[in-house]
Structures are given as C-alpha cells and as structure tokens.
Amino acid sequence: MAELPDDFHARSIPDVSKLLETDAEVGLGSAKAAELLVKYGRNELQGQRGINPWRILLQQVTNGLTLILTIATVVSIVVEDYAEAGVLIIVILFNTIVGFVQDFRAERTMDALRKMASPSAKVLRDGVQTRISSGDVVPGDVIIFEVGDIIPADCRLCDVLNMEIDEAMLTGESMPAMKSVESLQAKDTTIGDRFNMAYSSTTVSKGRGKGIAVATGMATEIGKISTAIDETPSSTTPLQRRLNKMAYVLFVISIFLAVIVFAVNKFNFNTEIIIYAIALSIAVIPEGLIAVITVVMALGVKRMARQNAIVRKLVVLESMQPVTNICSDKTGTLTQGKMALTNVWIPSKEETYRISGQGYETTGSISYGDEVLDAKRILADENFHRLVECSALCNTANIIESSKGKVWGDPTEIALQVFAYKLQMGKPAFLGLKEAVLEFPFSSASKRMSMVCSNLGTSDDFDIYTKGAENVLEICDKVMDGEMVKQIGDRSEFLEKVHAQIELMATQGLRVLVTAHRRTSEQSMGKPMEKWERGDVEKSLTFLGLVGIRDTPRVESKISVQQCHDAGIKVHMLTGDHKSTALAIATEIGIIGNQLPPSDVNTDGVETIVPMYREVMTAGEFDALSNDEVDALEELPLVIARCTPATKVRMIEALHRRKKYAAMTGDGVNDAPSLKKADVGIAMGAGSDVAKQSSEIVLTDNNFATIVLAMKEGRRIFSNIKKFVVHLMSTNVGQVIVLIVGLAFQDSEGVSVFPLSPVQILFMNMVTGTPPAMSLGIEPASSSIMHVPPQLGGLFTKELMMDMFAYGSFMGGLVLIDWTLVIYAFGHGRLAFDCNDDSNLNACDTVFRARSTLLMSFTWMFLLHAYNCRHLRASLFTKEGGGGSFKRLVDNKLMVWSVVVGALLPIPFVYIPTVNTNIFKQASITWEWGIIVASVLVFFVLSETYKLLKRKLMKTPYVL
The missing domain is CATH 3.40.50.1000 (HAD superfamily/HAD-like)
Structure with a gap:
C-alpha cells in the first residue's frame, strides 16, 4: 500500500489539499476515488487471528512434562505394562482437557479492532454530500462529522464549529479535545496535542466539522497500534519455562538412571530389568505435578472471577x-473516569467549599473548613445560591438515573449538573420557574458558554448565566459579595486575588471554571430578546465564583x-x-x-x-x-x-x-x-x-484495587506451588534413593529385586499423593504475603532444592531401614529368585511382605508430610506452621480428608488376595505395622529437627 507523510498537522489546509489532490469544498471525484481505493486499499484493519482449537490443543500437549509423560506411556505399552500406561494416559488426558477448556473459553472473543470500525461515513463526492461504507473512504476524501459520529479515518480538519472529540481511548485524555483548524508549528507534537486532527475510531462528542482523510486502514494511528500488537512476540511465563526446564532435566536424569540399572545388571535387557528401569523413571517423574498445577490454577481462575478478575490463561x-x-x-x-465538581470558591470566603460524592452520585456533603453544612444553610448565602443556579441552568447535560450512570452530555456539564442535584437544584427544580430561551454555546474562540433564561410568571426580566475559562473575568465589572453586588474597584487587585485562587486549585489537579451572572430585560437591552447577540449578553457580568472539576481518584x-x-x-x-x-x-x-x-x-x-x-x-x-x-x-x-x-x-x-x-x-x-x-x-x-x-x-x-487482589492471589498460588512441589518432589527423591540403593539387593541369579513395584509407585504418586498436594494448592495466603518484595529467584531456589533432598533422604533412608528390618533382621535374610513378578509366591513371601511395609510407610509419611509443607520453616506445632490448635490443624478440610482417606485406601490392597500379589507384587502383613508406625514417628522428629536448624541458621525471612 502507498505511504503518505505523517506530519499533516503541521501543514496548511491548501498544502494538504494539494498533496492529496482534493478540494476541501468539492471533495474527490468518483473516478478519482475509485483509483485511490485501488492504490491505498480498503479502509479496514487487518483481522485478528481467529480462534484455532487445534492451536490451543497443541499448546496443551507440547509442554515439557506432558511430552515426558507421553514418552513414558509409550515405553510402558511397548513392554506391556498396561496398568502404568493406563494411569499415565488418564493423567495426560485430565491435564489436557482442563487446560484446553479454560483457554478455549478465554479466546472466544470477536475481532476487537473490526468492531471499532465506523459502519459508514458522510463524504463529499463530486461536490455532493453522500453516505458511503467506511471501508470505501480513501485519502483525500472530505468527510463531514456531527455529534455522535465515529471518525472513520485519520483526518486533517478544515472546518469546525464548537467541535470536541472524545479521544480517551486513543490518548488517555479524560476530557474531550477541543478542535481547531490552525496549523501547528512543531512536527513532533504528540497525538493528544494535535488539535487540528481527528483520528479513526474516536467519537465526536460536541459540535460539528469537516476534515480531509489523510490516512486509512493500517496507516491510521489505530492501525499502527494493531501492527505493534501483531509484531509483539508472545512469551511463556516463568512457571512454564521452569517446569519445561525441570521436565527435560528429569528426562535426562531418568535416562541416566536407566543406564545405571542396565549397567548394574550387565546390560541384560530382559523384561524384568526393563520394568525396573521404568519403575525408576516413574519415580523420577512427578506424574501428579501437571494435574495438581492445572487444578490449582483452574481453582485460582474461579477464585479471581469471584473477585472481578477474569483470567484468560491458567498460567x-x-x-x-x-x-x-x-x-x-x-x-x-486509578481514577473513576468521570468528571466531578469537588471545590467551590466564592469571593467572600477565604477557603474553598469541598463537595463529596463519587462519580455521578447525586448525593454528597458540602463542607467548609471542618464543618459540614446542610443544603438549606448553605443556599441561604445568595452568592452560593446564584452559583448553583448557574451550574444547573448554564448547562445542556441531562441526568436520567445517576445511580445507574444514565447521563447525557459533555463530561464537564454533567459534573456541574450533578453538583446542582446534590443541593436539590438540578434542572427539574426549575421547571415552571425558569426556562432557557437563548444559548450561546462554548467555542474554541470564546472559551465560554452563556445561557439566557426567562423567569416564568414572575417578571419580565431575564437571567444571564455564563461559565468558562479565565477570559470570563474580562467581561465582569461587578463582584458578588454575600448578598451584595459591588462594583469592582481596584481591578488589578481583584484579578490578582482570583488568579491566585485559580492557580491554587489548578495545582490540585482541578479544571477551573469561572461563573458569572447578570439580570437584564429587553428594555435595558434596547431590543427584543430574539435579536440579542453574544456581544450584547456577555458584558457587564457579576463574578460569582470559581468551581473546580476533576477526574476523581478512586x-x-x-x-x-x-x-x-x-x-x-x-x-x-x-x-x-x-x-x-x-x-x-x-x-x-x-x-x-x-x-x-x-x-x-x-x-x-x-x-x-x-x-x-x-x-x-x-x-x-x-x-x-x-x-x-x-x-x-x-x-x-x-x-x-x-x-x-x-x-x-x-x-x-x-x-x-x-x-x-x-x-x-x-x-x-x-x-x-x-x-x-x-x-x-x-x-x-x-x-x-x-x-x-x-x-x-x-x-x-x-478497579485498581482488584489488581492488588490479583497480586495477592498470584503470590498465594506461587507460595502453594512451592509447597506442593516440595511435597511431590521430596517423595520422588525418596523413591529414587530406595530404587538406586535397591540395585544392590539382588537375587541368586544376580538380578536386582526392586523394593517398590511400578504399580506401587504409581499408586503412591497419583492416588494417595495427589490429593494432599492439591490440598496444599488451596492453602490460604499468609498474613504477611503482601509485605515482602517479589521473589525473582524462580521456583527452584536453593532452599527448595535443599528441602526436596532433605525430606526425600529422610523418607528414603527410613524406608530402606524398614526393608532391611523386614528381610534381614526379622526375615530369613535372603532374596529368592524371580521376586519381581508373582511366579514364585512362596519363596518370595518375605520380599512381598517387605514391599507392603514399604508401601504403607512411604504412603503415611507422604500423606502426613503435607502438614510439614504447610509452612516450610515454622514448626508444625505452632500456629504459623499450621498447628497450634486443633482448629488450625483441621481448617483445611481437603487436607484432612485426603490424609485420612489416603491413609486407609492402600490397606485393602495389602490384604485382598490376587490383587495384592498379582498387581501390586506385595503380601499381607501383621507385626510389620509396628515398624510402619515407628518410621512415621521418626520421620516427624527428623522433620522438626531440620526445620529448627533452618530457623536457627537461615537469616533471610520466609513468609511466602
């Protein structure tokens, strides 16, 4: 598409017309417009990428942990270990479905940029005003604007009448921009200061005008923004990067450990050794981690939705x-986005009156100093009463239902009308009393507005109300002081006093308006009211006071x-x-x-x-x-x-x-x-x-305050992720320790006898391990979570890694002691041949009983370890650590039920015939329960000792 310069704001109208080969009075010819449409293309924004379910699905299945689990599933199927493969498939499907549904719902939106395009435009073609599709507008078209029109293209204005354009969506300005046609001197003027330009997708809020289109489609300012959006690369979040990195590291570790298994067994690739290698790989990979993170994130999304924050992506x-x-x-x-009148100053007072109330609320208090004044008392002041009249009647805004935000008009005039309503003096209060008969609207030239009102049934006099910028002072020769109207004496002293007050209010972020009034008649004017002109009305006014308006902060x-x-x-x-x-x-x-x-x-x-x-x-x-x-x-x-x-x-x-x-x-x-x-x-x-x-x-x-809730929720989730990562990964470390050391336990044929079977590992990690980890994911936020700086060190800090290996070593070491006690201290002291399957049950009874002992010891330590992880430094027996009272121990209902049910769930599988031997490769136990209970108690003693050392030796505070 052909390119045009971007400095039209600094060019005169004749220069713009010459460059674009158009005429500001006639517009383009139809033939010329058709040529330009081919040259510049249609006035449309390039469509945003639509919803692609396959792309969303691909994002769900291509993260690191899912890929690793998929590989493990394939290997399990190849070696016909279908129980393990089935569980892994369920994990992958669960994670993928939850993530897909969440992201698909979030992406289901219309093309936002297309929705903002104006459907039609009024242009001059061959000297005739005609309405065309906004897509057919071309550079050089002369476009006509009225109140309510959406600007279809970037335009250099060539004719305006009291024209204001709402550019808040483009520039951030809270007030509509007053437009003019004069050329600007500086070429590098910012968009918000280009008062002779109108930009695509902005709205005419007042007046009317005419402009020459100078940019269409993607060449407009909004088109440039669209291009910037498309060119901005998307990036993964820190958690995604860390989890993917962890997955690949674990994958490398699992391969390395598998090589160790084969090396110890002299690279004998029989089925039993392959299954042992798979068991070790399962122990390395946290199968439940993705599922837990997905569910915790989904719960966080629902929680945030209740707090008025819609999360478009889980992570x-x-x-x-x-x-x-x-x-x-x-x-x-940070502000309400609504103009509000907050200050009033009248000449007889040293301080300003302060007006309370939010946005368009028509209720609020008026205070002076430390005193709150009622409406009746304050309106007894004739000066203040007249100023409120001016606010209500020199005004074109209307309020229908302010409580629901149904207002109409210029934001400044709405603010004035709301102020009058607060004193029960809005427009409806004057029905049957005063009627607007003549209006002189605000313009860029006059910078003031005047309204002439007749007094119905009371007199033949007319009230003139004027408001505007400081130049209103130029047409004031009197000042109202209380109930008295006085002639301005020392004008320089008067102006110095008023300007000082204007400057003071401006430094408070207020837009200051001057109000004035005069009562007159047709007789004193010397001509009928219908023939009054602006110059007749706007003179010899009485200064009433100042009002300060601003976009009030929330x-x-x-x-x-x-x-x-x-x-x-x-x-x-x-x-x-x-x-x-x-x-x-x-x-x-x-x-x-x-x-x-x-x-x-x-x-x-x-x-x-x-x-x-x-x-x-x-x-x-x-x-x-x-x-x-x-x-x-x-x-x-x-x-x-x-x-x-x-x-x-x-x-x-x-x-x-x-x-x-x-x-x-x-x-x-x-x-x-x-x-x-x-x-x-x-x-x-x-x-x-x-x-x-x-x-x-x-x-x-x-609401900006909702951002703080989102920050707090993000920190809570990050803190809880750390907790359940420690919980899950420390168990994996313990399992790896058991299986690596277990390579030394070999039968009479030199084949390693695994202390834990693959199904036992899967059962612990998914069935009994995942629920307590999930309960850690819904832990409430710490009271001090928003009183520490952001943690930029990542998820896998030195402390977290230390915790994983410390707790994992405690579990692994205690389980190996249990294995040794059952087989060597109280058993027959030898490992029978072929105990990795159920083909030799009688000879392998001790090994099978030892596996049941290990399953229960590991499971109970794993479950109760969730209470350890509620706080990674504080003692379990303190309030901060999760204990301190029975109520604190049971306040997380999901944790209580997951621990209780998880502790009881594996017991039947220890005693149900065939299921215990053929699937779990374990057998019924009796006296071994004493070893199990003793192991759990020792684990808690070691855990509390470890936390005590951390509190003593680690100087940095831990609150997350």
Whole structure:
C-alpha cells in the first residue's frame, strides 16, 4: 500500500489539499476515488487471528512434562505394562482437557479492532454530500462529522464549529479535545496535542466539522497500534519455562538412571530389568505435578472471577508473583473516569467549599473548613445560591438515573449538573420557574458558554448565566459579595486575588471554571430578546465564583498503591493528561511522595553527566532521551504525562533492560501494545476490546484495587506451588534413593529385586499423593504475603532444592531401614529368585511382605508430610506452621480428608488376595505395622529437627 507523510498537522489546509489532490469544498471525484481505493486499499484493519482449537490443543500437549509423560506411556505399552500406561494416559488426558477448556473459553472473543470500525461515513463526492461504507473512504476524501459520529479515518480538519472529540481511548485524555483548524508549528507534537486532527475510531462528542482523510486502514494511528500488537512476540511465563526446564532435566536424569540399572545388571535387557528401569523413571517423574498445577490454577481462575478478575490463561496467575513494577493508565483505572465538581470558591470566603460524592452520585456533603453544612444553610448565602443556579441552568447535560450512570452530555456539564442535584437544584427544580430561551454555546474562540433564561410568571426580566475559562473575568465589572453586588474597584487587585485562587486549585489537579451572572430585560437591552447577540449578553457580568472539576481518584487507589509499595512493587502512572494534572493525582494517591528521589551528585561530589532523575516527566522529555540515557537514570520516572503508545512500550522495554518484571494496566486502544509487551497485561472491563484481547487478565470492575487482589492471589498460588512441589518432589527423591540403593539387593541369579513395584509407585504418586498436594494448592495466603518484595529467584531456589533432598533422604533412608528390618533382621535374610513378578509366591513371601511395609510407610509419611509443607520453616506445632490448635490443624478440610482417606485406601490392597500379589507384587502383613508406625514417628522428629536448624541458621525471612 502507498505511504503518505505523517506530519499533516503541521501543514496548511491548501498544502494538504494539494498533496492529496482534493478540494476541501468539492471533495474527490468518483473516478478519482475509485483509483485511490485501488492504490491505498480498503479502509479496514487487518483481522485478528481467529480462534484455532487445534492451536490451543497443541499448546496443551507440547509442554515439557506432558511430552515426558507421553514418552513414558509409550515405553510402558511397548513392554506391556498396561496398568502404568493406563494411569499415565488418564493423567495426560485430565491435564489436557482442563487446560484446553479454560483457554478455549478465554479466546472466544470477536475481532476487537473490526468492531471499532465506523459502519459508514458522510463524504463529499463530486461536490455532493453522500453516505458511503467506511471501508470505501480513501485519502483525500472530505468527510463531514456531527455529534455522535465515529471518525472513520485519520483526518486533517478544515472546518469546525464548537467541535470536541472524545479521544480517551486513543490518548488517555479524560476530557474531550477541543478542535481547531490552525496549523501547528512543531512536527513532533504528540497525538493528544494535535488539535487540528481527528483520528479513526474516536467519537465526536460536541459540535460539528469537516476534515480531509489523510490516512486509512493500517496507516491510521489505530492501525499502527494493531501492527505493534501483531509484531509483539508472545512469551511463556516463568512457571512454564521452569517446569519445561525441570521436565527435560528429569528426562535426562531418568535416562541416566536407566543406564545405571542396565549397567548394574550387565546390560541384560530382559523384561524384568526393563520394568525396573521404568519403575525408576516413574519415580523420577512427578506424574501428579501437571494435574495438581492445572487444578490449582483452574481453582485460582474461579477464585479471581469471584473477585472481578477474569483470567484468560491458567498460567498467568503465577506470573503475578514476580511483578516488580506496575505501569498504570490514569483515566478510569486509578481514577473513576468521570468528571466531578469537588471545590467551590466564592469571593467572600477565604477557603474553598469541598463537595463529596463519587462519580455521578447525586448525593454528597458540602463542607467548609471542618464543618459540614446542610443544603438549606448553605443556599441561604445568595452568592452560593446564584452559583448553583448557574451550574444547573448554564448547562445542556441531562441526568436520567445517576445511580445507574444514565447521563447525557459533555463530561464537564454533567459534573456541574450533578453538583446542582446534590443541593436539590438540578434542572427539574426549575421547571415552571425558569426556562432557557437563548444559548450561546462554548467555542474554541470564546472559551465560554452563556445561557439566557426567562423567569416564568414572575417578571419580565431575564437571567444571564455564563461559565468558562479565565477570559470570563474580562467581561465582569461587578463582584458578588454575600448578598451584595459591588462594583469592582481596584481591578488589578481583584484579578490578582482570583488568579491566585485559580492557580491554587489548578495545582490540585482541578479544571477551573469561572461563573458569572447578570439580570437584564429587553428594555435595558434596547431590543427584543430574539435579536440579542453574544456581544450584547456577555458584558457587564457579576463574578460569582470559581468551581473546580476533576477526574476523581478512586477511594481504593491510594490504599492499593500503598499496598503495592509495602509489597516492594513500584507503581508508575503513564497518562495522556497534562503534567500538572498527572502530578496532582499521582501525589494524592501516593505514587509520588512515598520515596525520595536519588541525588544527582555522585559520591565524589561531582555533578553527574547522566540525566537527572525526576519523578515526573512528559513523554516528550522521556522520548528525547536515548536508550543509554534512560538506562543511566538512577530510577525511571514514576509519572509520564502526555504519554503516547510508543512511550508506554518504551517504558516497558526500559524496565526489562533493568531486569524488572512489569505489569501494565489500561483500558484504551492506546494501551494495547504495552499490554502485550508487558510481562502481565491487565485490562479494564469497561475498556476497549483491543485492550482486553491484548491482555492476560481483565478486571470486570475497572478497579485498581482488584489488581492488588490479583497480586495477592498470584503470590498465594506461587507460595502453594512451592509447597506442593516440595511435597511431590521430596517423595520422588525418596523413591529414587530406595530404587538406586535397591540395585544392590539382588537375587541368586544376580538380578536386582526392586523394593517398590511400578504399580506401587504409581499408586503412591497419583492416588494417595495427589490429593494432599492439591490440598496444599488451596492453602490460604499468609498474613504477611503482601509485605515482602517479589521473589525473582524462580521456583527452584536453593532452599527448595535443599528441602526436596532433605525430606526425600529422610523418607528414603527410613524406608530402606524398614526393608532391611523386614528381610534381614526379622526375615530369613535372603532374596529368592524371580521376586519381581508373582511366579514364585512362596519363596518370595518375605520380599512381598517387605514391599507392603514399604508401601504403607512411604504412603503415611507422604500423606502426613503435607502438614510439614504447610509452612516450610515454622514448626508444625505452632500456629504459623499450621498447628497450634486443633482448629488450625483441621481448617483445611481437603487436607484432612485426603490424609485420612489416603491413609486407609492402600490397606485393602495389602490384604485382598490376587490383587495384592498379582498387581501390586506385595503380601499381607501383621507385626510389620509396628515398624510402619515407628518410621512415621521418626520421620516427624527428623522433620522438626531440620526445620529448627533452618530457623536457627537461615537469616533471610520466609513468609511466602
């Protein structure tokens, strides 16, 4: 597709028309438009990749552990060990089905970018206004806009009348942008400051206008965002990488151990030795690990859904744990996304009135100083009463059901109307009393709005209400002081006082409006009301006061930001708003002020040559730095104002270069590239579909506080994964120790007699081992889990590896002692021939009884080891370790039932004839129960001693 320049905002309208070979008054000819459609292509965004069930299924079966289990299944079938193969197949199917269903549901979304396209457009073709499909718009088309229209293409505006465009989804601006046609001087002006441009997929919120299409399809700003999304590579999560790495390491270990088995048996590849090698491989591979992780993740997804967070992929919850930095949009994320009037200042008062209430709620309190005032008392002040009248009547907004958010109009006017409603003086209160008869709308030229209202049935006078920017002061020659209207004396003193108050309110992140009033009549005007012009109305006004409006931060945002700081997570605000507004909001919610900036002088007292660290920067300032200069900053800025999509992506890349793990929150189209680039993308439910499709988590309540819950849930899941990995892997270590040492136990023919049969291993790992591991996966979060920094060391830390081998050695050593006691201390002291199957039951009775002893000892240690793993350092007999009271020991119902049922379940298989000998290769036991109980007690003594040593010797705190 042909390319056009991207600096149309810096070109004059004649230059744009000449470059695109069009006429702003006539538009394109039909023939020319057809040629351009072929040249530039249809005005469409490239479709997003649809749902591919086979791709989702492939992702489920190609992870490392599943591949290893599949290989083990194939080998088991080849050697006709069907019992083992059947269990492995069930494990693989279970994991695949659960993961597939979850991911398929998450991916079932419409093409978000296509949904945002405008269905039609009004254009000038051959001098005639006509409506065409938005897909047929070409560069050079002259497009006509009205209120409510969705802009179909990027346009250079050539004619506007009171035109405002809502660009929040693209720029992050909370206020609609006022548009003009003048050329801009700077070519590198950010999108939010290009007041002579209209961008595809934004919405006209006020006025009307006309523009020349300068970019269509993928060449538009939203198209560039789409391209950035597609070019951003997807990456696996840390847990996926660690588990895959672990699977391949275990695979190598299992092969190595199999070689040892064959070497010890002089590479005699008979069936018994192959089965022994398979048994050793089964002991190495944690068959239940994938199933447990899948179920725990699925339960975490359901838990998060109840907390208003929709997780699009199972493994993402684990990715919340290592997050070190959150890059958050402001509008609608940290703030309510709704303008609210919060401050009122009138000339007779030193301080401002403060108005409470959230969003569009029409209830709230008015306070002055420390005193809360009732409506009747405050409206007794004629000055305040008149200001409220101005807010309600110099207003085109309507409120239907504010509690349900059903409002209509400009966000600023909605805020003023809501304020009036709080004092029971909204528009409905004036029905039959006052009627708007003449309106002079807000325009970019006047920067003010005036409304003329008649007084029904009371007098022939008219009330003029005016609101707007500071230039309203220019048409005021009087000031209201209480109930008195006074002539402005020293005008410079008056203006100095008002401007000081405006500046003070602006530093608080408020958009300040000036209100004014005048009562007049047709007689004093000298002509009928129908002939009044703006110049007749907007003069000799009485200054009423100032109102401050802002996008109010969510109440929960400050608490949530503080919780992030407590957890060692830095919060960055990346917003399209102006610097002063961003600074005020960031300070209010605690992003700025909780930490001191580093010094810009080095230890030698010499001023550094790298850019100084600043908490607040504009996108222009940040983007002007090279990557080396950004990396040289001691800290990255906490706030970036006037932020562009490219700046957000660059911020994520800068964090990645610092080895940080970044999350990005947002709701607009402009957030999509950074959402996908970030390690964790968190979209707001009320935001654009593009943002949702680019993220891993969607917050249905649009609440930043829910992110803290997601972080906590991620940390809880990561902590519990560590617990059940220790639980499962320590048993595998114990089994490997038993089987490796068991190679030394050979029969009269020199063939190794395995202390544990393959079916016994599978039974322990899957039937009795998986439920308690799963119960560890649903353990509640520690009370201190959000008071420690993120753990970036990965899952397999030194401590975790040490725990695995310590507990595994305890189990393996005790089981080998049991084997030795049953066969050599109390048995006949020899291993009969061919005891690896059931062909020689009489001679192998002692071996079979020893296997039953080992099964029960291992199983009971394994089950009760789950209580050990509730806390990897604290004693079982303390509250922190899971004990301390009977209630604490039984509060995890799944653990109680899995331990009790798991302890009883293998007993029948010890005594049921044929099943015990033919399948499990074991036999009934009697006095051996004493050895089993003694082994379990010794295991707990060793475990508590080990934990005591860890608490004494390890200095680093352990709370996860």
